[in-house]
């Protein structure tokens with residue numbers, strides 16, 4: 001019997017907004033090492049124990065952080081060094097599953113994932129098959145494509161297929177190891193930069209553009225067709241949409257890559273927001289007109305899931321200008337705004353106490369100004385694994401959840417844990433862009449507020465200097481591009 005083949009697993013994943021002054025540090029990352037990584041790869045034990053006793057998976061290191069500002073060079077250097085050290089200890093490797101997001105920005109680096117993949121390739125050598133499983137909001141470069149054998153990325157936004165995608169990346173890797181195939185990659189840069197909020201796959205044209213990737217799945221010579229919307233809040237040359245089709249038949253993968261890129265380019269004017277979207281005061285007006293409870297408003301300019309700091313108090317200040325809310329005739333939840341000091345003050349004062357706390361503009365002083373919030377502490381929750389401690393401050397009809405660490409209230413249980421029932425209040429303001437599945441289920445209606453912030457959805461208004469021009473929509477008249485792919489020959493012998 002042949003020796004067991006050895007497959008390493010690892011990566012560093014986050015999404016970083018270069019317009020946010022809030023750097024992502026080593027403390028913001030959760031790091032899993034060695035066997036401790038099994039909890040994040042629930043599908044792998046099945047491969048290891050049931051199906052494939054001829055492959056040994058060697059978990060090395062996986063780091064993940066909530067989207068935020070750029071990663072400090074120290075944090076990246078530390079994680080990269082440990083990952084490489086663990087890979088070196090695992091050598092020789094026949095394969096490597098590179099588990100990355102694709103939109104990590106590191107201070108001083110234009111292409112962090114390309115840098116990481118290059119360092120891993122140098123260590124594992126040309127004979128090792130590397131498979132990358134990514135987020136469709138990642139940004140792709142020639143350097144990254146030159147180092148990785150096979151790519152796949154999510155086909156749904158919101159990412160209901162996250163785990164399925166990672167499993168597909170591992171399946172591609174095992175397929176290449178079983179067959180001995182080293183594939184070609186056809187790469188197309190598409191000069192379009194649209195935010196995830198305009199390219200949701202829940203509505204058209206995103207639904208069809210992504211749905212039609214399945215047509216390329218069955219084509220002979222194609223292993224994987226992938227389309228990246230990209231990540232727009234990074235002022236870097238790599239910021240754009242992209243296609244990579246991996247396969248064995250250069251003609252087939254080139255044709256499919258160009259077809260997919262053409263569909264995306266042709267649809268560029270049709271992408272729109274999936275819910276009514278506009279000025280924050282307009283969104284509040286429209287929500288109130290409905291005269292119903294559980295109406296959600298996304299505070300999209302400060303969307304934590306896109307890298308916003310989450311501590312802009314802008315929406316609270318708009319609600320406070322309205323008598324119907326200050327009087328309590330109408331009620332609203334704002335969840336949540338991170339501020340360690342404010343939470344400490346609330347905990348010290350206790351439930352039922354009157355407090356005045358300053359919130360906002362601490363993490364991101366560029367995009368938010370501090371606001372004094374005067375009210376009653378109505379709930380306290382301690383030691384949430386993600387948000388830390390939480391206090392709810394009631395200010396007339398407005399209930400503001402303040403967390404000691406950045407946390408998105410994705411689930412009903414997040415609200416219930418601090419005594420908030422979205423069905424009992426007219427409005428619920430959340431720090432996201434598009435609503436996530438549980439939020440959609442809770443919402444009786446939804447609006448998106450084009451609020452100011454580091455992840456402002458008015459893309460042409462952002463101060464880009466380094467993206468490749470022309471690009472739509474910064475240059476509305478971007479000429480019809482040449483979408484013929486750049487083809488990369490198989491890596492190795």
Ligand SMILES: [Zn+2]
Pocket residue numbers: 135136137159
């Ligand atoms: Zn994403």
